[in-house]
Each structure stands twice: as structure tokens, then as C-alpha cells.
Amino acid sequence: MTLPVGGNPPSEAVRVAIDAHLRKLGPVQLEDETWLRSATDQLILVGCEKIKPVKAFQRASGREPAAQYAAKLRAFGPAADMVENAIDALLGPTVLALASKGIMREELRQIVRRLRQAASVTVTVANIEAAPQATSTTARVALVRILANVYQKLTGTPPTLPHRGSIAYGPFLKLVADTFCELGIKGNPESIVVAVLREFRENHSLKKR
Numbered sequence: 001m002t003l004p005v006g007g008n009p010p011s012e013a014v015r016v017a018i019d020a021h022l023r024k025l026g027p028v029q030l031e032d033e034t035w036l037r038s039a040t041d042q043l044i045l046v047g048c049e050k051i052k053p054v055k056a057f058q059r060a061s062g063r064e065p066a067a068q069y070a071a072k073l074r075a076f077g078p079a080a081d082m083v084e085n086a087i088d089a090l091l092g093p094t095v096l097a098l099a100s101k102g103i104m105r106e107e108l109r110q111i112v113r114r115l116r117q118a119a120s121v122t123v124t125v126a127n128i129e130a131a132p133q134a135t136s137t138t139a140r141v142a143l144v145r146i147l148a149n150v151y152q153k154l155t156g157t158p159p160t161l162p163h164r165g166s167i168a169y170g171p172f173l174k175l176v177a178d179t180f181c182e183l184g185i186k187g188n189p190e191s192i193v194v195a196v197l198r199e200f201r202e203n204h205s206l207k208k209r
Contacts, residue, residue: 014044014182014183015040015044017182018040018043018044018179018182018183019036019037019040021175021178021179021182022036022039022040022150022154022175023036023154024175025150025151025154025155025171025175026154026155026156027154028154031110031114032153034114035114035153036150039146039149039150042146043143043146043147043179043183044183046139046142046143046146047139047143047179047180047183047185076115076116077116080112080113080115080116083112084109084112084113087105087108087109087112088109090105137192140180140185140189140192141192141195141196143176143179143180143183143185144176144189144192144193144196145196145199145200147159147172147175147176147179148172148196148197148200151171151172151175155171158200158201159172159197159200160172160197161173161190161193161194161197168190168193172193172197173189173190173193176189176192176193177189
């Protein structure tokens with residue numbers, strides 16, 4: 001592969017290859033198939049499309065500048081948390097009434113979680129499109145962020161970057177390197193992985209407080 005960031009759209013073979021790398025992380029539940037497809041689409045969008053400030057995302061969203069769109073999507077996270085808490089707080093009679101209509105509480109939880117995940121991935125892309133001067137480095141950071149979320153989702157554990165002496169290794173670094181290779185992105189991703197994982201740990205530690 002020699003397809004650089006900003007190059008032509010990838011072939012279906014690239015999509016299949018990236019999907020295969022993601023599936024090596026662990027079993028994919030049936031209800032997560034759509035989510036995984038969306039994540040793969042976003043990886044390809046960020047890695048292969050020309051990153052143009054604002055205009056490209058305005059066309060994609062059909063509504064407003066990317067910065068405004070991203071701000072609205074970021075607000076969805078706390079709203080989704082409130083909805084999920086409300087679902088958890090439903091009392092027996094309400095749960096039974098919903099069940100009588102064929103609506104299960106766990107199904108509602110899954111819908112909210114999938115919407116939250118979709119919004120999170122879309123915010124990443126919107127932030128890139130909104131950047132005044134989006135660079136190939138910006139795209140690489142976004143790719144690693146998406147991969148970090150996919151890794152945690154499919155393995156159940158946060159991504160790490162272990163070392164043997166001064167040599168970094170591990171399944172997450174391999175996933176990033178394999179994905180970059182499929183997208184034709186050259187260079188060692190280690191420094192970007194280090195920065196993204198630091199940010200990833202900080203964000204998740206804030207959520208636990």
C-alpha cells in the first residue's frame with residue numbers, strides 16, 4: 001500500500017484488511033457489528049480523505065460549520081449519561097409496562113450506549129474538519145484516538161504501551177502500526193501513541209471521579 005493521508009479513496013480490500021485487524025482484538029457481539037463498521041468507516045475517512053477545514057464537514061453534515069456541529073455532539077455525552085441513569089432508575093411497574101410492548105430495559109441501554117459511541121467517533125472527525133489548518137499529524141492523532149476506543153471496547157481493557165528497555169511493543173502498538181500500514185501512512189507511530197494514551201488515561205481517570 002502506498003496511499004498517503006489525503007490520497008484517493010481506498011479499495012474494499014483496505015476496508016476488509018482493517019476490519020480483520022480489529023477483529024483480532026476479541027469476539028465481536030452481534031449488536032456491535034454496526035458499531036464496528038462505523039469505526040472502520042471513520043478510520044478510513046480520517047486516514048484517506050483529504051482533510052479540509054470546515055467545508056468538507058459542512059457538506060457531510062448538510063447543516064452547519066464543523067465546530068458548531070462538534071460542540072452539539074459533545075453535549076450529547078452528558079445527556080446520554082442522564083438517559084442511561086433514568087433507564088437504570090425505572091421501577092418494576094414501568095419495566096413491566098415496557099416489556100408488554102416488547103421493549104426491554106437492556107435494549108434501551110444498548111441503544112443509548114451505541115448513540116454515545118457514534119457521537120464520540122463523529123466528534124473526533126468533526127474536530128479535525130474544524131481545525132483551521134488540519135495536518136497529517138492531526139489525522140494520525142485522530143486515528144490513534146479512534147483505535148484506542150475500539151481497543152478498549154473489544155478487549156475490555158484500556159490500551160497500554162509496554163517497553164522492553166527502550167523498545168516499545170504490545171498489541172495496541174501493533175494494531176496502530178498495522179492500521180497505518182493498510183492506509184499507507186508512513187513513519188513510526190510510537191510518539192503519537194504515547195501522547196494519545198496519556199490523554200486517554202487522563203480522560204478515563206476524570207470519568208471515574
